[in-house]
Amino acid sequence: MTALEKYQRLEAAALWREGPQAQRRDVIISIGEATITIADLKDQPLTHWSIAALTRANPGALPALYHPDGDPEETLELAADEAQMIDALEQLRSAVARRRPHRGRLRMSIIGGFAAGILALGLFWLPGALKGHALSVLPQVKRDEIGARLFAEVQGLTGAPCVTPGGTRALSLLSARVTPEGRRAPELHVVRSGLRESLHLPGNILILGRAVVEGYEDPEIPAGFVVAEMQRAHARDPMDRLLDEAGIGAVLRLLTTGSLAPETLSDHARSLLSAEPVDIGPAALLEGFQAAGIQSRPYAFARDITGETVLPLIEGDPYPSGAPEPVMRDADWLRLQAICGG
Template identity: 55%
Template sequence: MKQTALSKYQRLEAAGLWRPDPEAQRVDVIVSVGEATLTITDTRERVLAHWSLAAIARANPGQRPAVYHPDGDPGETLELGTDEAEMIAAIEKLRGAIARQRPRPGRLRLAGVLASLSAVVALGVFWLPWAAREHALVVVPAVKRVEIGQELSKHLQSATGPACRGPGGTAALAALARRLPPQAGALRLMVVRDGVPGAVRLPGGTVLIRADLVEYHEEPDVVAGHVIAAHLRAEARDPLGWLLAEGGLGATLRLLTTGAVSEEVLRAHAERLLTESPDPVAVEVMLEGFRRWQVRARPYAYALDITGETTLPLIEADPFAHGDPPPPILSDGDWLRLQAICSG
């Protein structure tokens, strides 16, 4: 109870009838409000009782004369008549102010339950899907990743058409894969006529390449740059993790329990890969990729922008612009065969 709630009543006095127990006679008394107590004195101003303001109970709410007693001791009573309405109102107001300040266990329990439920829901919505997905990425074997990539490739090829397999082109594509291996696992390259945005890496290491990257450029450095970009995107965002994130917790749990991903999840992810622009790769990251795989950056940069204006940082910082050139990406013969892979 705030001090301001008391100050209004600290000089208030009233006449009443008090008895210390049910067997005693009622005594005429004077009642006054103190700082924390209700003081009861007799007509000679001798103190008969102090009642704590925080522990006053009313025996007959809403009735007159008003009868009060210490909380837990209904035998000791104080009776205030109808003519002491101001004192009765003061006591009721003070009791109400004190009651409002008391802790409410029911509300606290409810708040605790709601907080616990909120924490459980937050764990279920945010932490559990992430934790399950991270666990799947650790325990799913490489062979299963390859299988998922092959199944996803089938859905993609319904839009891109079948992989190109022109005479000699498949061997040239294998040579390119050996020249640009990933940091871990094997690399399998597939050229499709259309649909994919540049080069897209699937779970298991397969990279789909759009045919114009080999058909309409004079140097293999361009397609090599797109394969490098696909590698770097996969390092930043695991292709299987991306698929599972889109599929939700259900897709992750199904993979962990049955070792399979549903056709619906694969189909939806294939549509996303065909329509969504690839994540941009920072210039510094791309340049490190060109250094790592020993590929010139300039042909790739000019293929993205023939003027070189938007790709100037790649052009100027090409790690092989000066000094010794990198190892050849493909022999001239393999490059010509790769360019014709979709002609058969």
């Protein structure tokens, strides 16, 4: 894309606000080969925005106000005297828009802002590198959107998640209880059928089969399943797994349009539900249990009542005398066990 090549490494001063409660900061922005880099005045990168997901909040008005697609609370403001940068961003946005697929057609484009940038780098024939680039520039808001769409496909196979006022609250308490400080707590759901244990979707959505909450008497066991699934997601980004299964065509579509075809998501939903949980080593599991503040032994015996195949989790329990604090109150545990109607 000649527009991209023309404006690569163009820089301008701007005001950046990370969120509605944050102060506006003086920054320097530059155009790269697929992203806009936002750096502080010491040239330390603060964040990267995808050119394909760039939206202007006030077309034709000055100062120009931009935000990532779907996330209007993070803003970038360019004054009228940065006309060259404003013109460059508008040219790039127009170029990407011309290459978006027409509504109703199931086709993928191999040209556009991101694909051209990757071609310029000589990575078009390297699927692994192309996928890695897609993962690095994909905004969190897009990950959340894709995760929600994928969850809808999963529900087509498992049925809607179980919901009761008390059970839903208990799930939220469980999620917060096992999430280490500083990390984003997963959005927990329980489904009635189609899932034996657990799985993790992009957007930090974690799903449990009803047997995980109904089949045990100790709340530390479902807590252990949650911790194990969080460690799987930490070891391998669920978005990476999706793109790996979908192939290079889906990666190019994501880079060009910021979305994935419905067929890609439905195929991946079936794949996730039919696959066995990915095995992770005891060291990673014990690290997760330590950070979550729960015992590993209850989970270990739930996986193997003889203890033979899970001996490292039993012997390496970070809290052999009991967790520092209960996973949840008895009343909340009973509500959680009844979330699918008993």
